[in-house]
Amino acid sequence: MRLEKKATVVSTSVAGALVLMKMTVGILSGSIAVLASAIDSLLDLTVSLFNYFALNTAEKNADEQFNFGRNKIEPLAAVIEGTVISLSAIFILYEALVKIFHPREVAFMQSSIWVMLVSIFITFFLVMFLNYVAKKTKNMVIKADALHYKTDLFSNSAVLIALALISMTGEQLIDPVIGIGIAIFMIYSSIPIIKEGVLMLLDAALSQEDIENIENILTNQADITDYHFLQTRESGSHIFISVHAVFNVSISLYDAHTITDKIELKIKNIFEDKIVHTIIHMDPYDDSEINEIKNEY
Known part of the structure; x- marks a missing residue:
């Protein structure tokens, strides 16, 4: 029990x-x-x-x-x-x-x-x-x-x-x-x-301190050029995180996937006593403006 x-x-x-x-x-x-x-x-x-x-x-x-x-x-x-x-x-x-x-x-x-x-x-x-x-x-x-x-x-x-x-x-x-x-x-x-x-x-975002810790991991990850659309929520003992990470267009899918695995592990280490579900979208370029225009329609 x-x-x-x-x-x-x-x-x-x-x-x-x-x-x-x-x-x-x-x-x-x-x-x-x-x-x-x-x-x-x-x-x-x-x-x-x-x-x-x-x-x-x-x-x-x-x-x-x-x-x-x-x-x-x-x-x-x-x-x-x-x-x-x-x-x-x-x-x-x-x-x-x-x-x-x-x-x-x-x-x-x-x-x-x-x-x-x-x-x-x-x-x-x-x-x-x-x-x-x-x-x-x-x-x-x-x-x-x-x-x-x-x-x-x-x-x-x-x-x-x-x-x-x-x-x-x-x-x-x-x-x-x-x-x-x-x-x-x-x-x-x-x-x-x-x-x-x-x-x-109501799926409120994590605390500002937790969000800043996640952003520090993304910012200090040398293999990604940028990130956007960071979304977080908590459900009981589970934490859900979604983010778009921008990679160099020439990177292989295997290498990009390996890097996202490293990012996920670092994020999970922040919340040791929680079950963390991380979804990282691998973008070959910054598509944030394009997606924002699509969401308006």
Whole structure:
């Protein structure tokens, strides 16, 4: 089993245990903050299950129906995860506002505090593990999952602080106020996840730094006189690059092909943890202006 899939199995198991603990105490205590954290963990469980399905589907080989594979299910999973976080935040915000106008006392205070302490302890080690996997594999789904559980870590800490303050001061308004803060933080954290996933689904180009690295390889390749129409996109763990390289008209096809193989290898070395698909068109002269005129019609 791939490391990424193992990570989703671990996160699913942890989320399931946290849901059981938080939901029980949240319902019994009536704490909006604990209940909000329980709902968030329930959504974590759903998202982690979906992430496992997404990774399992994305690694399937290309076939007659999906000629380029199913890699885009990874950014789709990231967009769904970000959307789920946002929707859960809106629900938490609603519950917090209801409690402000219809206050009720938090019960089972000690149990709530202990549940949140255990939750923070478990989530901390899960975040460390997911960050390790995300850095090692550079997988977008795991990166989103790590960020998701990182927001949980912060929100759980906020819930614990709220319960401690209520226990010391007796002020019940602290609970919904902290709940509102958690909701706003969750929405703020979900925006980058959704944005990155949408850009990948829309075939956005690679970062400027990556493009400059590719251009440096092409510019410093002595055997080509020029290049044009450099196009890039990313799809999950796959990177697609297309470019027209201009050769001397007298070069043999064999030599030109050998040179393009060298260029492809250099480009692949830039993205060691990605699967790179490079298409280099071998032009005997600069046909960029001619092709631009054709594209206009």
